[in-house]
Amino acid sequence: MVYAEILAGGIGRRMGNNDMPKQFLMLGNKPIIIHTLEQFLLVSEFSKIIIGCPRDWMGYMNDLILKYIGVDDKVVVIEGGADRNGTIMNACKYIELNFGLTSKDILVTHDAVRPLVDYRIITDNIKACKKYDAVDTIIPVADTIVESLDGKVLSSVPIRDYLYLGQTPQTFKIKELVNTYESLTDEEKKILTDACKIFVLKNKKVGFVQGEEYNLKITTMHDLKLANAIVEVGLNHD
């Protein structure tokens, strides 16, 4: 079975003074997360689309789904975790509890605040995960990336040809993900900002698919302004 999880666990502290989590802010005529969900609803392979959401906003999320999508048994809202990986683990538990798990089951995870993801990127993730236990979505870097270990001077300038920017979706064989995560020490878990890193830390192969520059993450008010500027409202016959 193939499942999706839209990661909406964060409360968006980077956004500024706005109290509403960023995934609920409007992009065009709908909340950001609804645009994201609509892209996932196009992919018929998903037997369930799980939305991992802060507990205090679960009712709100359900209201949004009802208002913009309608009743859809495929979509379920669950409580997110303390951090990104906690939210993913909650989805894994939900799947195991409700549907059971086989070694072939796949979970496509995606940031709620990347609403410009498209069908090709999502389905490429599913295809690649049949070959690898974990799949990342990446794009080449345009700028030079530099490293500074002390925050004062450069410690190295890595060769750009080997560097990529990580986006989402990130896709996993669920059993492998859970087993690998549970094998990490608490120390290792602390330094995880990214779910694919779980596999990298344990020297396991992570495949990748090509993302898109436009698959941007709306993290700041500036990002939101930018996204609103590039999205046009369609005409009746489109």
Add this chain to the structure above:
Amino acid sequence: MINCHYRLQSPRRIGLDFIEEELTDNKVVVRPTYLSICAADERYYQGQRDPETLKKKLPMSLIHEAVGEVLRDPKGEFAPNTKVVLIPNTPTEHDSIVKENYLRSSKFRASGFDGFMQNVVLMDRDRIIPYKNVEDRIAVLLELMSVTMNALEHFNQYSHLKKQTLGVWGCGNVGYVTALILKKIYPNAKIIVFGTNINKLHYFQFADATYLINDIPEDVHVDHAFECVGGHSAENAINQIIDLINPQGSIALMGVSEDLVGINTRMVLEKGITILGNSRSGREDFEAAIKFLDDFPETKEYFGRIISEEIVVKSIADMTRAFEVDNDADFKTIMKWDI
């Protein structure tokens, strides 16, 4: 939902626009699988339309010939992955006399509004028709076949019954498809193709005869004719037809010309010729085209032969390459949509 439209911004420049679209109950989300480039698209791409038209219509997604797979139907009428052909004509009213493709209020993809160069297309549910038993790369030519079906319906309605010799002027895509369909629908008629390119005429081996237009034997005449030339040469073709057609024959005009065309009306009057205008197609013509492929499955191979180029499209660079390649291709360029 937010959709990516790949639009011609100015001649030879395709850009990406994000459009927020409403998925209402009457819409079905279709993912294009194959798109086919038409001469009309190429004229826009190369900037060969007049500047006023370009200014008015661009930016616009090109392509009105496409097939795809259903991704989502809010009403559940079409199952996911159903293969469908996309109808570019989009009527806004119904008329019991005038066909949908002739209603002045109808809109047409890649002419009045965005064509099919999109990540997914939100189609009105009566603008898609499922198909089976034909490869997608051949099915993408159904629109072209439907245009001939539209012309044939008109022809059957208004032409006299003597149909022993049918002439097709033009050895391009429309000429090929029309000659092939005529050959099957009128098996007792002699189908003659008149063209200007000997290499392209070699593709028409199924026809009863082919002639270069400047080398036609004196005793060759036709009962009816199909003009599939268009452009600057339409005038010469139509006047040659008027010369060679038997009295009271019909001429089905199918070629689009940007110019005013001067024709020998004296001879049209003297011979009592009927001139039939034909343009585009509607749903029933697509249904007729699908039925034609079912009735004459052997023609699929023949249709496949006019696919000159197949370009896999994963980027905007691939799209521009497809249009550049098409400009030099003998027949059709199709795009396998993988973006």
